[in-house]
Amino acid sequence: MINLLIFGPPGSGKGTQSEKLINKYGFIHISTGDIFRKAFRTKTKLGIEARGYIEKGELVPDHVVIGMMSEELEKHTTSKGFIFDGFPRTTIQAEALDRILDKNNNEITLMISLEVEEKELITRLVKRAEISGRCDDQNISVIKNRLDVYKKTTQALIDYYKEANKYIAVEGTGSIDEIYSRIDKIVNKLF
Ligand code: AMP
Numbered sequence: 318m319i320n321l322l323i324f325g326p327p328g329s330g331k332g333t334q335s336e337k338l339i340n341k342y343g344f345i346h347i348s349t350g351d352i353f354r355k356a357f358r359t360k361t362k363l364g365i366e367a368r369g370y371i372e373k374g375e376l377v378p379d380h381v382v383i384g385m386m387s388e389e390l391e392k393h394t395t396s397k398g399f400i401f402d403g404f405p406r407t408t409i410q411a412e413a414l415d416r417i418l419d420k421n422n423n424e425i426t427l428m429i430s431l432e433v434e435e436k437e438l439i440t441r442l443v444k445r446a447e448i449s450g451r452c453d454d455q456n457i458s459v460i461k462n463r464l465d466v467y468k469k470t471t472q473a474l475i476d477y478y479k480e481a482n483k484y485i486a487v488e489g490t491g492s493i494d495e496i497y498s499r500i501d502k503i504v505n506k507l508f
Pocket of ligand 1: 402
């Protein structure tokens with residue numbers, strides 16, 4: 318089983334590239350952001366709890382995210398493999414993910430880290446706000462806060478996966494297809 322972690326700051330193209338990988342390889346896409354957005358559209362307890370954090374561009378607390386993720390993974394015990402998108406975002410989450418996967422004799426195969434300059438990320442997110450309908454794309458100070466949270470907390474995960482020899486960086490600029498072909502070359506070799 319191949320389990321990929323598609324990693325990068327907000328606006329780096331994780332969701333877009335995950336969709337393309339799913340179409341080709343049949344992975345199960347686990348996007349914590351998508352799960353939270355669905356939860357608050359359907360007004361579940363989880364959605365109501367998460368919304369306040371998301372609107373401010375803050376991270377939802379680890380125990381909430383990890384609990385949700387364990388439940389999500391239990392739903393797909395026969396999967397060919399997962400693409401984790403937007404999770405983990407903290408070291409505590411990464412350790413929890415290792416433990417959850419290990420219970421089924423599984424592990425993260427590779428972290429693919431999309432590298433994009435901050436100026437480009439802001440331009441992309443401001444543009445995405447016009448079509449995404451996402452509450453956290455609408456306000457520049459929330460966008461900047463999300464980028465700060467990435468730098469202060471989430472970026473440290475690069476070292477976590479580097480130490481495990483599971484890190485690879487991919488240039489995240491160019492056309493969607495150009496970026497995808499860089500990623501696809503890497504993923505293809507894993508099979
Ligand atoms: P995303 O769609 O991945 O950009 O996530 C949107 C928002 O959902 C984030 O800014 C956080 O508020 C929340 N979120 C998503 N994934 C996580 C996570 N792994 N840990 C904490 N908060 C998360």
